[in-house]
Amino acid sequence: MQAKELACKIVSVGAWGSYFANWDELQQLMQGSDVGQTKNVGPKPAVIPANERRRAPLPVRLAVESSWQATQAANVPPESLTCVFVSGLGDTDLTDYMCKTLASEHKELSPTKFHNSVHNAPAGYWTISTKTMSAANSVAGYEESVSLTLLEAMIQCESENVPLLVTFYDAPVADVLQPILANREPFAFSLILYPASADIDGTLIRANVTYNERAPWPQLQSSNEYIAALYANNPTAKILSLAPLLTQSFACEDVVKMPLSKGTSVTFQRSQGRV
Template sequence: MLNKEIYVNGTSVIMPGMEAFSLSHEILKGNIDWSPIKLSKMTPLTLPANEARRATTVIRLALKVIEPIKYSDNTSVVFASSEGDLDITDKLCKALATKEKMVSPTLFHNSVHNAPAGYFSIAAAMKTPSISLSAGDNTFSAGLLEAVTQVLVENHDVLLVAYDNVTPKDLDDFRHFDYPVGIALLLSPSKQSNTIGSINISISNEIKSITQCFNKSLEAVRISNPAGLGLPLIEALVKGMNTKIVIPYLNQNQMLVSVNHV
């Protein structure tokens, strides 16, 4: 286990039925059950008009989940998505299958895995480093480990943004997600006035039961989207619990997250 606590100074979740911050918190606290109400277009409030027109659903999802977080100008960001923008991948594959093989500049521009990071840097005028990673079904835990490592090594705040959208119809047999999910966590080396809890993580090869959602109505989301694996951790933080969360990690290992209320 890492020998230093990491403080959590903000959380956010965006998914169907949890677009409003206040409603999202009530569901995460277990006060009301979740139901999959369709998301809006999720237009980011801070993007200039030209960039907003070019932003895809995945980009809007990643930026929208960040909006409730109160981060500073020196915050680094870890973007974690298992598949990136499969809508763009689908359109590129179809364009390349035509005789003309013409791909629009906007599609090409949005096809890279770090496109949301680029849009965020424009929207927030951020000049701090960011990293965009993928680890398949274990993307959330890989992103969390990267973010925690940066907090400990660099000794500054790090924002983790984990997200995946539903899969387009023609790629559904390749990769299937039931719901779009975005999760954000603001991590810090120091306790602050807005701290909601602390975490300490370790990697284990001992097989333990994976932690399920405390609000059982959310369990369908946890098992149907890689970003959803972070829901029990967010629930524990929002509920002010002292507990241990077990999340799948790479190579059949597991991530153990000790959560403490502060």
């Protein structure tokens, strides 16, 4: 059984990781280019004021950097966009810090770290820095984070007829949680979505949810070992399975199927054009 079809336009992309600083560099790696000799230092998004940026943890800076790139590439005012942010596990370093502190004899938490520990901290930094007054949702879905958030974003985009920023981000997992999720790499990826009827250039994507059908994550078409490991271990890097729909430089079909839950899947199909 299928639900109602959704449709929207993907207008632009932003991206950041250890060996790429934007969407163009990420595409080159996915097509087999070698990684650089040194890793990028954590991003320093210019849109966050310097004093606040110094206190912002890595997940915040990842999310804000790719979000800013996407809005600049789309040439749209950031404050005009509704937002959805997603991380598979959130800021595990701060979670580990708080658990250790509260379990110790001295239970005084750092106010700044406590402030930054909430799951919607990246959305908060983004909306404050850009003076965005539109709704900003924060999602966590572990290994199904990408598919759940894409569906959430497309539903909002179509039902409310609004342009939307959707940002995927995950930082390396704290050592204590490595047995659960062995992610050692930072990653952020942002999309600007517009309603399908909007008078703006973009890639038209259609989505269909299928019930009573579990799908595996697609195999990633990349010969780069760094990209392959990133895709395997970082929950939000699963968004890279959508990359073939955003550029015609990859040899692939124009359909991507993702798992939503134990009993549902979602299929994304490119209808025409490209970013």
